[in-house]
Amino acid sequence: MNDPVSPSSPRRPLRWIVPVTALAVLAGGGAWGWTQWQSRQAQERVREENAQLQVQGLLDSVEALRRDQRSTSQRVQDAAATNRVLRDEMLGLSQRNALLEENLAKLADSTRHGAQALQLEEAELLLSQAGQRLAYADDADGAKRLYALAAASLDDVQGSEYLNLRQALMQERNAVDALGPGVRAQTQARLGRFAQALTALPEQIDAPADTAVGSPWWHQVLAPFVTITPTRLQGPLTEAERVAAWDSLQLELTLARAAVERGDQPGYVQALDRVALWLPRLWPDSPALREQRAELHQLRACELRPSLPELGSTLQQLRSMRNGR
Template sequence: MSTPSPVPAPASSRSHVWVWMVLLALAAVLGWRGWIWWRAQSAHEHAVASGTVERLDALTGRVDALRRDQRAQLQRLQQADATNRVLRDELLGIGQRAALLEASLARLADPDRHGAQALRLDETELLLMLGEQRLLIAGDLDGARRAYALASGVLEGVDDPSYLSLRQVLVQERAALDALGTEPRAAALARLDAFAQQLRMQPPPAAMDTVPANAPWWRRAFGGLVQVQPTDRAIAMHGSDRRQAELGLQIELSLARAAAERRDVDGFRQAIGRADLWLTRLWPESPALRQQRDRLQTLAALPLSLPLPTLGSTLQQLRQLRAAP
């Protein structure tokens, strides 16, 4: 009996296998190529992103550098502006000084004003002002007389007839200064100092309050034990009371001296009045006390201001004449 031969596969089935195999190979190739393309595209995008970030960083750095340069330029511009303002102010000052110098030279060169005459008038005005200030502030009557004498000598060199009346006023003011005698404030201060000096040399009340030999027997017997004082005022005889009273008297005399220095008549008289009260605390009722109080009243009545209504009239008239066109 014979063996049956195998049945061959149909040709269409084998062709389908080959087709699927080709398709699978083609799909694998396409997948591999797609994966390679994706990898390349991803790398390209990453490179592009990295380049963009680097460019942004570079741009940011350049912007920061530009801002720093801009701030530096702004500071330089501000410094240049400040320098220009300083230079402008200096130029203005130089221009003003130049204008003043030109005006001064024009006044000196003006034939109508006579430069030498203008200088003499300036010197006369300065001497008159110095004399007035020395008299009013320092009480230096002799210095004021010397200054007025120098002003008179300088004014004699001015040959302009319009200043003739000024020389006459100056002569009258000098005559009033010569007739003044002693400056009132200096005289008051001298008499106040003499009073204070004499008061310090005066003996204490105990040395003055001795019992007379012809006194009654009870006064001679009990004069050293019993002291009689007025009821309206207490006399500081010993210890701290007398030292305080002496200190108060010296303070009031110092206040009176300070008021006289500034020509304060009211303050001077008030200080003298308070010194009189302290004097009654230091000395008992006696002819010596009345004499000292009379001296204080005389001091309080002394004038402190200058009885010179013409003081400064020459200087005022000189300024009016020079200010006239």
């Protein structure tokens, strides 16, 4: 009799195929995972290199801005030294006026016509110096003193034909008094207060309390894994970028002050426009920021050389009267 064939013989190859297939799948999955891990590592290295390049570029930019700021500060100091020299020259002219007054006192025994001519010359010189102080140095206080001396000189001049001249001088003095300490001095003070107010602006603002109630569903799904914070609540810049931006803002404010000192209206407006561009990048939107932006808009509208129709009218009228004789 023949032995019966065992039914497990044909299933033995299947038992080997299943483990081999599982090992092949595991090996393929491991190779694929290794490849993905290597790719991510390479991407991380590329991102780190790019970040280092950006940081180095920002550091170079900050250093260049600091050099420019030092150069600008030196130019401002040179301008201040020039202004001091001009003030000394103005003081010298004032001393010459004092000498002229002494000479007028010595000539008191001369004829009335000669004394009146000297008084008119003195008034013309004083009016000319007052206009120059306002036009070039924005020295409103010095101009007011010169106008007062000119008014005193014209008060001693006899004759009804000089009544209109005195009235014109009074109107011109009222217009100069309305300037206060001077447009540029007021603008410099307002710029200083504006720069001081910027240091008190909040760098971050608190999120509203009801944001979680109306948040989208995907915010709630991802909440256990990540924290979603809008950029407007924490500022758009990193710490390194904020330092560079702050230095740039200070440089633009320095340029604006230098433009005010020179009376350079286009340079002043351009510097404030660049300041306005830095404000929303350094601070998030807030009522305090909006208030400072409104103040900056008002500063931008200031005229460094205001046009006064009355300025120089008395001098022109006096010269016309003297030339008409």
